[in-house]
Amino acid sequence: HYYDKHTITNGLSLGFSRISSANNVISNGARVEVIGSSLITTVFSLYPYSIITRKEIDEAYTRKQRVLEERYHNRWDDVNGLNFSLFGSMASNTRTNGILLAGVANITQRSNGLSIGGVQNFLSYSNGMQFAGLWNYAYRANGVQLAALGSSAYNFNGLQVSLWNQTSIQMNGIQIGGYNKAGVIHGLQ
Numbered sequence: 001h002y003y004d005k006h007t008i009t010n011g012l013s014l015g016f017s018r019i020s021s022a023n024n025v026i027s028n029g030a031r032v033e034v035i036g037s038s039l040i041t042t043v044f045s046l047y048p049y050s051i052i053t054r055k056e057i058d059e060a061y062t063r064k065q066r067v068l069e070e071r072y073h074n075r076w077d078d079v080n081g082l083n084f085s086l087f088g089s090m091a092s093n094t095r096t097n098g099i100l101l102a103g104v105a106n107i108t109q110r111s112n113g114l115s116i117g118g119v120q121n122f123l124s125y126s127n128g129m130q131f132a133g134l135w136n137y138a139y140r141a142n143g144v145q146l147a148a149l150g151s152s153a154y155n156f157n158g159l160q161v162s163l164w165n166q167t168s169i170q171m172n173g174i175q176i177g178g179y180n181k182a183g184v185i186h187g188l189q
Contacts, residue, residue, distance in 0.1 A: 005023045005024060005025065006023070006024045006025070007023075007024075007025050007026070008025075008026045008028070009025070009026070009027045009028065009029070009031075010028045010029060011028075011029045011030075012029055012030050012032065013025075013027040013029070013030065013031040013032070014032050014034070015031075015032070015033055015034070016033065016034050016035055023077050023093075024076070024077070025077045025078070026077075026078045026079075026080070027077075027078070027079045027080065027081070027083075028080045028081060029080075029081045029082070030081050030082040030083075030084065031079045031081075031082070031083050031084070032082075032084050032085070033084070033085035033086070033089055034086060035085075035086055035087060055168075058139075058154050058168050062139075062154075076093050076094070076095050076109070077093055077094045077095070078094075078095050078096075078097065079094065079095070079096045079097065079098065079100075080097045080098060081097075081098045081099070082098055082099050082101065083096040083098070083099065083100045083101070084099075084101045084102070085101075085102045085103070085106075086102075086103045087102065087103050087104045087105075088102035088103065088104040088105040088106055088107065088117065088118075089102065089106065089107065089108060093109055094108045094109055094110075095108075095109055095110040095111075095112075096108065096110070096111045096112065096113065096115075097112045097113060098112075098113045098114075099113055099114045099115075099116070100113070100114070100115040100116070100121075101115075101116050102116070102117045102118065103118045104117065104118050104119050104120075105117045105118070105119050105120040105121070105122065106120070106121045106122065106123065107122040107123075108122075108123060108124070109123070109124045109125065110123065110124060110125040110126075110127075111123050111125070111126050111127070111128060111130075112127045112128055113127075113128045113129075114128055114129050114131075115128070115129070115130045115131070116131045116132070117130075117131075117132045117133070117136075118132075118133050119132065119133050119134050119135070120132050120133075120134055120135040120136070120137070120147075121135075121136045121137070121138070122137045123137070123138045123139070123141070124138070124139045124140070125138065125139060125140050125141070126138040126140075126141040126142070126143060126145075127141070127142045127143060128142075128143045128144075129143050129144040129145075129146070130143070130144065130145045130146065130147075130151075131146050131147070132146075132147040132148075133147070133148060134147060134148055134149045134150075135147050135149055135150050135151075136150070136151040136152070136162070137151075137152050137153065138152075138153045138154075138156070139153070139154045139155075140153065140154060140155045140156075141153045141155075141156045141157070141158065142156075142157045142158055143157075143158045143159075144158055144159045144160075144161075145158070145159070145160045145161070145162070145165075146161045146162065147161075147162040148162065148163065149162060149163050149164060150162050150163060150164035150165065150166070151164075151165050151166075151177075152164075152165070152166040152167065152168075153166075153167050153168070153171075154167070154168045154169055155167065155168070155169045155170050156170075156171050156172070156173065156182075157171075157172040157173055158172075158173045158174075159173055159174050159175075159176070160173070160174070160175045160176070160177070160180075161175075161176045161177065162177050163177050163178045163179070164177060164178065164179045165177045165179065165180045165181070166179075166180075166181045166182070167181070167182040167183065167185075168183055169183045169184070170182070170183060170184045170185075170186070171183075171184070171185040171186070171187060172185075172186045172187055173186075173187045173188075174187050174188045174189075175187075175188070175189045
């Protein structure tokens with residue numbers, strides 16, 4: 001049922017790789033991408049080293065959220081449980097409630113729970129904890145971001161811990177790192 005549309009799977013949903021599509025699929029249990037969107041995900045995992053400015057990324061994400069809400073209205077892919085990919089997945093319409101786990105990077109719409117990326121997490125919305133080997137980004141986040149190099153968000157509530165922390169608009173909470181920046185902060189740096 002991995003590639004079926006308008007389906008509910010209870011148990012294991014197993015597939016090779018997936019890039020965003022409006023499938024309206026609910027997986028209760030575990031969704032496993034054997035390989036994942038490895039090439040695309042690996043390229044996107046280089047985000048912190050790109051020449052795109054932070055402001056350009058935030059503006060692009062603001063525009064993207066409006067488009068996604070219109071495009072995927074009532075056609076989201078929901079995973080309730082474990083969403084795992086060896087290299088990582090890139091699915092703009094996937095929402096995970098539980099554990100989002102990737103060997104390289106998670107690039108997805110929403111995570112409610114725990115997101116672990118070997119290199120990076122790049123989420124539109126995060127409610128819970130993000131852990132990455134190098135980098136975390138969330139458009140809007142509530143919870144904890146922990147990474148070796150950097151954690152950033154457009155709007156963040158919670159705790160950011162990494163070498164470099166940045167919140168573009170408003171930070172409510174604590175930033176712990178070598179470099180901390182927030183548009184407006186209500187908390188500690």
